Amino acid sequence: xxxxxxxxxxxxxxxxxxxxxxxxxxxxxxxxxxxxxxxxxxxxxxxxxxxxxxxxxxxxxxxxxxxxxxxxxxxxxxxxxxxxxxxxxxxxxxxxxxxx
Amino acid sequence: xxxxxxxxxxxxxxxxxxxxxxxxxxxxxxxxxxxxxxxxxxxxxxxxxxxxxxxxxxxxxxxxxxxxxxxxxxxxxxxxxxxxxxxxxxxxxxxxxxxx
Amino acid sequence: xxxxxxxxxxxxxxxxxxxxxxxxxxxxxxxxxxxxxxxxxxxxxxxxxxxxxxxxxxxxxxxxxxxxxxxxxxxxxxxxxxxxxxxxxxxxxxxxxxxx
Amino acid sequence: xxxxxxxxxxxxxxxxxxxxxxxxxxxxxxxxxxxxxxxxxxxxxxxxxxxxxxxxxxxxxxxxxxxxxxxxxxxxxxxxxxxxxxxxxxxxxxxxxxxx
Amino acid sequence: xxxxxxxxxxxxxxxxxxxxxxxxxxxxxxxxxxxxxxxxxxxxxxxxxxxxxxxxxxxxxxxxxxxxxxxxxxxxxxxxxxxxxxxxxxxxxxxxxxxx
Amino acid sequence: xxxxxxxxxxxxxxxxxxxxxxxxxxxxxxxxxxxxxxxxxxxxxxxxxxxxxxxxxxxxxxxxxxxxxxxxxxxxxxxxxxxxxxxxxxxxxxxxxxxx
Amino acid sequence: xxxxxxxxxxxxxxxxxxxxxxxxxxxxxxxxxxxxxxxxxxxxxxxxxxxxxxxxxxxxxxxxxxxxxxxxxxxxxxxxxxxxxxxxxxxxxxxxxxxx
Numbered sequence: 001x002x003x004x005x006x007x008x009x010x011x012x013x014x015x016x017x018x019x020x021x022x023x024x025x026x027x028x029x030x031x032x033x034x035x036x037x038x039x040x041x042x043x044x045x046x047x048x049x050x051x052x053x054x055x056x057x058x059x060x061x062x063x064x065x066x067x068x069x070x071x072x073x074x075x076x077x078x079x080x081x082x083x084x085x086x087x088x089x090x091x092x093x094x095x096x097x098x099x100x
Numbered sequence: 101x102x103x104x105x106x107x108x109x110x111x112x113x114x115x116x117x118x119x120x121x122x123x124x125x126x127x128x129x130x131x132x133x134x135x136x137x138x139x140x141x142x143x144x145x146x147x148x149x150x151x152x153x154x155x156x157x158x159x160x161x162x163x164x165x166x167x168x169x170x171x172x173x174x175x176x177x178x179x180x181x182x183x184x185x186x187x188x189x190x191x192x193x194x195x196x197x198x199x200x
Numbered sequence: 201x202x203x204x205x206x207x208x209x210x211x212x213x214x215x216x217x218x219x220x221x222x223x224x225x226x227x228x229x230x231x232x233x234x235x236x237x238x239x240x241x242x243x244x245x246x247x248x249x250x251x252x253x254x255x256x257x258x259x260x261x262x263x264x265x266x267x268x269x270x271x272x273x274x275x276x277x278x279x280x281x282x283x284x285x286x287x288x289x290x291x292x293x294x295x296x297x298x299x300x
Numbered sequence: 301x302x303x304x305x306x307x308x309x310x311x312x313x314x315x316x317x318x319x320x321x322x323x324x325x326x327x328x329x330x331x332x333x334x335x336x337x338x339x340x341x342x343x344x345x346x347x348x349x350x351x352x353x354x355x356x357x358x359x360x361x362x363x364x365x366x367x368x369x370x371x372x373x374x375x376x377x378x379x380x381x382x383x384x385x386x387x388x389x390x391x392x393x394x395x396x397x398x399x400x
Numbered sequence: 401x402x403x404x405x406x407x408x409x410x411x412x413x414x415x416x417x418x419x420x421x422x423x424x425x426x427x428x429x430x431x432x433x434x435x436x437x438x439x440x441x442x443x444x445x446x447x448x449x450x451x452x453x454x455x456x457x458x459x460x461x462x463x464x465x466x467x468x469x470x471x472x473x474x475x476x477x478x479x480x481x482x483x484x485x486x487x488x489x490x491x492x493x494x495x496x497x498x499x500x
Numbered sequence: 501x502x503x504x505x506x507x508x509x510x511x512x513x514x515x516x517x518x519x520x521x522x523x524x525x526x527x528x529x530x531x532x533x534x535x536x537x538x539x540x541x542x543x544x545x546x547x548x549x550x551x552x553x554x555x556x557x558x559x560x561x562x563x564x565x566x567x568x569x570x571x572x573x574x575x576x577x578x579x580x581x582x583x584x585x586x587x588x589x590x591x592x593x594x595x596x597x598x599x600x
Numbered sequence: 601x602x603x604x605x606x607x608x609x610x611x612x613x614x615x616x617x618x619x620x621x622x623x624x625x626x627x628x629x630x631x632x633x634x635x636x637x638x639x640x641x642x643x644x645x646x647x648x649x650x651x652x653x654x655x656x657x658x659x660x661x662x663x664x665x666x667x668x669x670x671x672x673x674x675x676x677x678x679x680x681x682x683x684x685x686x687x688x689x690x691x692x693x694x695x696x697x698x699x700x
Contacts, residue, residue, distance in 0.1 A: 002542060005599040008571060011563050012593060042102060049597075057558030058157030063111050071108060071189075073178060078573060078596060089571075089596050093112060096178060096189050097149075099105040142202060158257030163211050171208060171289075173278060193212060196278060196289050197249075199205040242302060258357030263311050271308060271389075273378060293312060296378060296389050297349075299305040342402060358457030363411050371408060371489075373478060393412060396478060396489050397449075399405040442602060458657030463611050471608060471689075473678060493612060496678060496689050497649075499605040502642060505699040508671060511663050512693060549697075557658030578673060578696060589671075589696050 003083050010089055012052040015064055017043035017072065017095075019086045041072035042099065046087065063092045069099040103183050110189055112152040115164055117143035117172065117195075119186045141172035142199065146187065163192045169199040203283050210289055212252040215264055217243035217272065217295075219286045241272035242299065246287065263292045269299040303383050310389055312352040315364055317343035317372065317395075319386045341372035342399065346387065363392045369399040403483050410489055412452040415464055417443035417472065417495075419486045441472035442499065446487065463492045469499040503583050510589055512552040515564055517543035517572065517595075519586045541572035542599065546587065563592045569599040603683050610689055612652040615664055617643035617672065617695075619686045641672035642699065646687065663692045669699040 010016050020042045048062045064070060073096055077088040110116050120142045148162045164170060173196055177188040210216050220242045248262045264270060273296055277288040310316050320342045348362045364370060373396055377388040410416050420442045448462045464470060473496055477488040510516050520542045548562045564570060573596055577588040610616050620642045648662045664670060673696055677688040 007600040008597045010597045011595055054157060055155045055555050056157045057554060057556045095111055097108045097110045100107045154257060155255045156257045195211055197208045197210045200207045254357060255355050256357045295311055297308045297310045300307045354457060355455045356457045395411055397408045397410045400407045454657060455655045456657045495611055497608045497610045500607045507700045508697045510697045511695055555655050557656045
C-alpha cells in the first residue's frame with residue numbers, strides 16, 4: 001500500500017502538490033457564502049522532480065520550489081491520496097502562478 | 101483561501117489580466133444599446149511571468165508589459181476571482197493586441 | 201469600451217485588417233447578381249505586429265505591409281468592431297494573397 | 301470587388317492555380333463517357349508566392365513554376381473566382397505532380 | 401484531360417505507383433479462392449519526385465527506385481486513372497516494403 | 501507461449517513494471533475499507549530498455565532504475581501476463597514518481 | 601500475386617515479423633485453458649529496413665535484429681499473408697520488448 005512508503009519523489013518535470021481544502025465554514029462554524037474563490041485550486045509544493053530535457057536536449061529547471069504556495073489549473077494533474085492527505089502530481093508547466 | 105494571499109505571480113509565459121467589465125448602462129443610467137463592442141474582452145496587464153524557453157531552448161521574453169491595456173481573445177484563459185475582482189490568466193501568445 | 205482607445209496594435213505575428221463590405225447594389229442602386237466574388241473576403245492591412253520567433257528561435261518578419269489589400273481565407277481570424285468599423289485580426293501566415 | 305484588382309500574388313508558400321474544366325462533351329458535341337479522369341483536378345500555375353521558412357528557419361523554394369501544368373489533390377485549396385475564371389490557392393506542398 | 405499529357409512527375413517526396421490488379425481467375429480461367437493475398441496492394445514504381453527537405457532542412461532522398469515492386473499500405477495514397485491504367489500517388493514514407 | 505521465454509527486455513525508452521496487487525484484506529483477513537489508496541497503481545521496476553534518442557538526436561537515459569518502487573499513472577501502459585504474474589510495460593516518461 | 605515474389609524487404613524503420621500462433625491445444629491435444637497469455641502477440645523478426653532519419657536528420661538504427669523473438673503491441677502493424685504464413689509489418693519503435 002502507498003502508506004507503507006515514507007517518501008514520494010516525482011519524476012522528470014513533475015511536482016507534487018498538497019492541495020488546500022477550501023473550508024466552507026468560518027472558524028466560528030458559520031457557513032461561508034458560496035464564492036467563486038471556493039473553486040480556486042490552491043496548494044503547496046511538497047516535492048519536485050529533477051527536471052527534464054526539452055525536445056532540443058536543453059535541460060529545463062523546474063519552475064517552482066518546495067514550500068511555495070501555488071495556483072493550480074481547474075483541470076489536469078493526477079490525484080494521489082497518501083497517509084490520509086490529498087495530493088496532486090502535475091507537470092510544472094501546468095501550474096498557473098505562485099502565491100505570496 | 102485565495103484572498104489570504106497578497107500577491108499572485110504568473111509562472112513561465114503567463115500573464116495576469118484584470119478584465120474590464122463593459123457597462124451596459126451609460127453614466128447617466130441609460131441602457132446602452134447592445135453593441136458588438138460589448139462582447140469585446142478588454143483588460144489591463146496586472147502581472148507577468150518570467151518568460152519561458154521555446155522548444156529550441158531559446159528564451160522568449162513576455163510580449164506585454166504591466167499596465168498595458170490589451171484586447172483578449174473570445175476564448176481561452178483561466179478565470180481567477182481574487183479579492184472580489186475578476187482576473188484571467190492567459191499565455192502571452194494568446195493575447196491579440198495592445199490598446200492605446 | 202474599445203472605442204475609448206485611439207489605437208489597436210496587434211501582438212507578435214498578428215495583423216489587423218479592415219474588411220471591405222462587398223456591395224450587393226451597383227452605384228446606380230441596381231441589385232448586383234449573386235456572384236461567388238461576393239463571398240470573397242477582401243480587406244486592407246491597417247496595423248501589423250512586431251513579428252515573432254519561430255520554433256527555432258529565428259525571427260520571422262510579418263509577410264504583409266500596412267496599406268496592402270489582401271485576400272482573406274474563408275475561415276479563421278477574430279472579428280473586432282471598433283469605432284463602427286469591421287476589423288479582423290489574423291495571424292499573417294493565414295492570409296492568402298496580396299491584391300494589386 | 302475582387303475584379304477591381306489587376307493582380308493576385310499568393311503569400312509565403314502558396315500558389316495560384318487556374319483550374320481546367322474537364323469537358324463532358326467532345327469537340328463534336330458527343331457526350332463523353334463518365335470516366336474517372338473527369339474528376340481529375342488539373343490546372344496551370346498562374347502565380348507563386350515568395351516561398352517560406354520551415355520550422356528550422358531554412359528557406360524553402362516553391363516546388364512549382366509559373367506556367368507548369370499540375371495534378372491537384374482531390375481535397376484542400378481555397379477556391380477563388382476572379383474575372384469569371386475559376387482559380388484555387390494551394391500550399392505548394394499539397395500539389396501532387398507536374399504534367400508534361 | 402489527363403490523357404492529353406505525356407508524363408506525370410510526382411512532386412517533392414511523392415512516388416507514382418502502377419497498381420497490379422490481383423486476378424481472381426487463374427490463367428486457365430479457374431476462379432481463384434478468396435485469399436487474403438487478394439487484398440494485398442502491390443505495384444511498381446513508375447516515377448519518383450525529386451525528394452524533399454525534412455523539418456530540419458536536411459535533404460531526404462526518395463526511399464524507392466523506379467522499376468521496384470513494392471507492397472502498399474491498405475490505406476492512403478491518391479488514385480490516378482491515366483490512359484486507362486490505375487495508378488496511385490503516395491508519399492515514399494508510406495510505402496511498406498520492396499518485393500523481389 | 502510467453503512462458504516459454506526466460507527473460508523480457510523492454511525496447512528503447514520502455515520499462516517493465518511488476519504491479520503490486522493492493523490487498524483488500526488485512527493480514528488477519530479483515531476486509532480493508534475501500535480507500536482511495538486501493539486504486540493507487542504501485543509497482544517495482546523489473547527491467548529497463550537501453551534508452552532512446554529524442555527528436556534532436558540527444559540520447560536520453562531511462563529515468564528509473566531496476567528495483568525502484570514507482571507510482572504509476574491511472575491510464576496507459578500495456579499489460580503483460582508472464583509466468584502467472586501481472587506486469588505492465590510503460591514508457592519511462594509516463595511514470596509519475598519513485599517511492600521510498 | 602504476393603506469392604510470386606521471393607523476398608519482402610521492409611522500408612525505412614519498418615520490420616517484418618512472423619507472428620507465432622498461440623496454440624489453444626497442448627501437444628497432447630488437451631484444450632489449453634483460456635489464459636491471458638493467449639492474447640500475447642509474440643513473433644520473430646524476419647527482415648528489417650535500412651533504418652531512417654529522425655526529424656533532426658540524425659540516422660536512427662533499427663532497434664531489433666533478424667532472428668530476435670519480440671513482444672508485439674496489442675494494436676498497430678499491417679498484416680501481410682505471404683506464402684500461407686502470417687506476418688506483420690511494424691515500425692521498430694512500436695515493438696515492446698525482446699524475448700529470450
